Amino acid sequence: MPANVEAAVEAARRRALDERAFWQRQYPDYLKRYPGQFVVVKGSEFLAAVPDLKALEALLAKWGLSRPDVMVRYMREPLPLLL
Amino acid sequence: MIRGYFDQTGGSLEPKVQVGITTPWHPLPCFIDCLVDTGAGVSLLMPEDALGLGIQAEALWRRLGPSAEVRVRPVGVSVSLRRMSCGYHLAHEGGAREEWSSTILVAPPEPEYYGLPSILGWDVLRRFDLRLNAALGLVMLDSL
Numbered sequence A: 001m002p003a004n005v006e007a008a009v010e011a012a013r014r015r016a017l018d019e020r021a022f023w024q025r026q027y028p029d030y031l032k033r034y035p036g037q038f039v040v041v042k043g044s045e046f047l048a049a050v051p052d053l054k055a056l057e058a059l060l061a062k063w064g065l066s067r068p069d070v071m072v073r074y075m076r077e078p079l080p081l082l083l
Numbered sequence B: 001m002i003r004g005y006f007d008q009t010g011g012s013l014e015p016k017v018q019v020g021i022t023t024p025w026h027p028l029p030c031f032i033d034c035l036v037d038t039g040a041g042v043s044l045l046m047p048e049d050a051l052g053l054g055i056q057a058e059a060l061w062r063r064l065g066p067s068a069e070v071r072v073r074p075v076g077v078s079v080s081l082r083r084m085s086c087g088y089h090l091a092h093e094g095g096a097r098e099e100w101s102s103t104i105l106v107a108p109p110e111p112e113y114y115g116l117p118s119i120l121g122w123d124v125l126r127r128f129d130l131r132l133n134a135a136l137g138l139v140m141l142d143s144l
Helices: A001-031 A053-063 B047-053 B057-064
Strands: A038-042 A045-050 A071-074 B004-009 B014-025 B025-037 B069-072 B079-091 B097-106 B130-134 B138-143
Touching: A001 A038, A001 B014, A001 B025, A038 A053, A038 B138, A045 B130, A053 B025, A071 B138, B014 B047, B014 B097, B025 B047, B025 B130, B047 B069, B057 B079, B057 B097, B057 B138
Parallel strands: none
Antiparallel strands: A038 A045, A038 A071, B004 B014, B014 B025, B014 B079, B069 B079, B079 B097, B130 B138
16 A cells, blocks of 8 residues: 555544544533434534434535534434344 | 444443445545444444445435345344445554455435444454453454
8 A cells, every 4th residue: 555545544544533532522412412413523613413414414515524524423312222 | 453442422332443444436444433243244334424435325325226235134124225345444453454345235324324333243253353341341353
């Protein structure tokens, strides 16, 4: 793998780890405020909360944003999973 | 060794590991935290995580089309998913990476899938010696 691609992959991996750490800190607070919604955050700044995927994608397209420019997480009611 | 973690933000203990997913149209991996599901025969990408693949969830579902349809049977029901070619990237501690091409199932962009973690099933897990220890908080995948 070329060095520049290797660096980009590593940067993407680290960004994902930072995103995990962010949600582990902030998820309980956002869940209280926006249950059942997708929360959009850029850096550590709250941008929006929207109810469904279609609205989320429309909003991101309108703002010219995509992942990984922004972090997106659905605020799921904390129930045990049975998949 | 690939080290994961137990996530408790969803209301229960969920063993997860970071996985990079590539597609033919998005060759740089999108890294997501997948649930290690020893009850799943196949791996599954949820719509929220598909957002990182450079294509909108509904457009992805349409692009895959009915010819990619796969029936699976979760507990008590039968659902229709779609199969997508992809690459998997998993990073070992120390920096080495495992990469291979395979497929992943894609969930439809419907509300019942919102907020659920993407799943790593036995199609991927079979490549590793998997160790889970909730008491110690260990999720470890060693190459076979």
